Amino acid sequence: MNHPYHLIASAESWIEGEALRQLEQTAQLPGMRQAVGLPDLHPGNGYPIGAAFLSDLIYPALVGNDIGCGMTLWQTDLLVRKFKPERAAERLQGLEDPWEGALADWRADFALEPTAFDTALGTIGGGNHFAEMQCIESVLDPPALLTLGIDPDQALLLVHSGSRGLGEAILHALIAAKGHAGLDPETPESLDYLRQHEQALRWAEANRALIARRILDALNADGARRLDVWHNLVQPMDWQGERLWLHRKGAAPSDRGALVIPGSRGTLSYLVKPCVDCKQSLYSLAHGAGRKWKRGEARGRLSGRQRPEDLIKTALGGRVICEDKELLYDEAPENYKGIERVVGDLVAAGLCTIIAALRPLLTYKVRRPAHRQPGMRKQEHRRS
DNA sequence: ATGTTC
Numbered sequence: 001m002n003h004p005y006h007l008i009a010s011a012e013s014w015i016e017g018e019a020l021r022q023l024e025q026t027a028q029l030p031g032m033r034q035a036v037g038l039p040d041l042h043p044g045n046g047y048p049i050g051a052a053f054l055s056d057l058i059y060p061a062l063v064g065n066d067i068g069c070g071m072t073l074w075q076t077d078l079l080v081r082k083f084k085p086e087r088a089a090e091r092l093q094g095l096e097d098p099w100e101g102a103l104a105d106w107r108a109d110f111a112l113e114p115t116a117f118d119t120a121l122g123t124i125g126g127g128n129h130f131a132e133m134q135c136i137e138s139v140l141d142p143p144a145l146l147t148l149g150i151d152p153d154q155a156l157l158l159v160h161s162g163s164r165g166l167g168e169a170i171l172h173a174l175i176a177a178k179g180h181a182g183l184d185p186e187t188p189e190s191l192d193y194l195r196q197h198e199q200a201l202r203w204a205e206a207n208r209a210l211i212a213r214r215i216l217d218a219l220n221a222d223g224a225r226r227l228d229v230w231h232n233l234v235q236p237m238d239w240q241g242e243r244l245w246l247h248r249k250g251a252a253p254s255d256r257g258a259l260v261i262p263g264s265r266g267t268l269s270y271l272v273k274p275c276v277d278c279k280q281s282l283y284s285l286a287h288g289a290g291r292k293w294k295r296g297e298a299r300g301r302l303s304g305r306q307r308p309e310d311l312i313k314t315a316l317g318g319r320v321i322c323e324d325k326e327l328l329y330d331e332a333p334e335n336y337k338g339i340e341r342v343v344g345d346l347v348a349a350g351l352c353t354i355i356a357a358l359r360p361l362l363t364y365k366v367r368r369p370a371h372r373q374p375g376m377r378k379q380e381h382r383r384s
Numbered sequence: 385a386t387g388t389t390c
Contacts, residue, residue: 045385066385120387127385168386232385 003027005035008281010345013039014292014337022048031056031182033244036282038251039345040290040337046180049250050290052282054239057182058190060197062247063234065171067197068204069162070230071252071287073260073271074212076223078155080135085319085362088133091218092321092364095131096123099210110206113199117165121203122210126324127295128288128331129161130265130365131211137268137359144273144355148226148258156358157223158260158269159211162232163204170196185236185245194234201230215364229259231287252285254278258355261343262288265363266314266333270343272352281351286343289336299329306332314360322365331365 005027009015019041026047027035034054041050047062099106099122106121107114124131136152139145145152174193183190205228216223229252237246252259254274262269267289274285293301302311311328312320322328346352 064385069385117387125385126388129385162385164385165387172386 003032003035005037007037007041008345008349008351009037009039009041010348013341013345015041016043018043019048022046023051026051026053026062029055029059029182033239034282036284038281038284038286039342040250040286040288042290043294044249047249050286051249052251052284053247053249054237054244054282055182055247056244058185058193058234058245059180059182059247060171060174060193061180062249063197063232064249065168066162066232067167067170067200068202068230069232070160070204070208070228071260071262072159072208072212072228073226074157074159074216074223075150075226076155076157076216076221078219078221079153080155081153083133083135083155083361085133088219088362089319089321092215093218093367095211095214095364096367099214106206106210110202112202112206115166115203117169120164121207122214123164123207124159124161124211124364124366125164126327126366130363131157131159131215132265132360132364133362134158134269134358134360137357139356141273141353141355144258148355149224150226155361157212157215158262158358159208160262161204161208161211163200164207166203167200170200197234201233204230227258227260229253229256246282248284250287252287254281254283254285254351259285260358261286261339263339264289264333264336265318265320265331265360266316267339268316269358269360270339271355271358272343272346273355274352275350278351281349285346285352289339289342291335292337293335295330298332298335299326302329302332302334316359318360318363320363320365321367323368324366327365
């Protein structure tokens with residue numbers, strides 16, 4: 001049988017063949033009704049990233065290990081004209097260590113049960129996760145910005161992170177028991193997964209909020225959350241009289257208000273307003289620029305031209321904190337497709353409009369590799 | 385993506 005799938009991308013958007021194969025393959029899984037690739041579509045670990053899937057069954061492996069991963073945007077009280085990236089960088093220390101505040105209160109605010117992973121609450125993690133201080137570059141929709149409560153004179157804080165070890169443990173246990181098979185939504189194992197998934201969503205949201213809180217505290221600043229969206233999750237959806245399951249795999253929701261579609265740390269990001277009727281994209285938007293190069297490729301491609309010292313400053317003048325060399329290369333702007341094309345494709349498809357463009361001032365990745373203790377330098381001379 | 389890689 002052939003299940004329908006389609007791609008939302010203009011002819012100018014380059015989509016890797018492997019990503020299209022994964023989209024087509026995933027669309028053929030039992031119970032799949034529809035599959036949509038967004039313009040940031042790229043290959044993932046068996047399933048494509050930057051896609052949404054509507055199904056009769058629940059596919060935990062499709063949601064992936066980082067259940068609840070997403071983006072939050074905070075308005076700070078720091079005036080952009082007074083913000084000094086170098087001074088702020090000096091103040092951002094120890095963000096990889098367990099938070100020393102009142103964890104029980106924080107859990108209560110987000111209705112979280114204690115988990116074995118709570119020492120990681122308030123930590124950014126690795127991969128493409130980051131926290132970034134930004135300013136508003138240009139405003140295309142002033143009323144929408146005003147409605148969101150964003151003052152263009154004040155710096156913004158964008159955080160991308162997820163459920164860290166918790167989501168990973170939930171998926172790992174599920175796969176050990178059930179493999180990659182789709183689950184009948186009515187079964188006990190489905191209900192158990194959905195209960196844990198719900199916890200992971202809230203944990204991830206709490207994590208982003210705590211990351212923002214820790215950064216604001218370090219900068220002696222205050223702030224207020226303006227939005228928080230998940231881009232990895234599964235949720236029930238009423239679809240033409242049926243109850244189906246919408247999986248978002250690196251796909252932002254179009255039905256939860258305004259959101260940020262981040263570029264790379266060397267480009268602008270876009271604050272967008274989803275259009276009302278996004279049925280064609282399964283109520284989803286791109287979640288970022290999308291990788292152009294696989295993880296691990298960048299060092300070989302870039303190290304001849306760019307030294308680590310070059311990579312801590314970006315083309316737009318932003319400062320980068322990333323003391324893990326591999327990650328510094330792997331997340332360099334060259335790894336990503338052009339964000340203007342991705343957002344342009346969404347606008348052209350009638351899925352969103354642009355509220356404002358955001359410019360990176362300071363991007364925080366990691367202070368030092370968590371797996372390498374001070375004094376251990378065994379990987380220092382490893383090639384490629 | 386991941387208290388990461390025996």
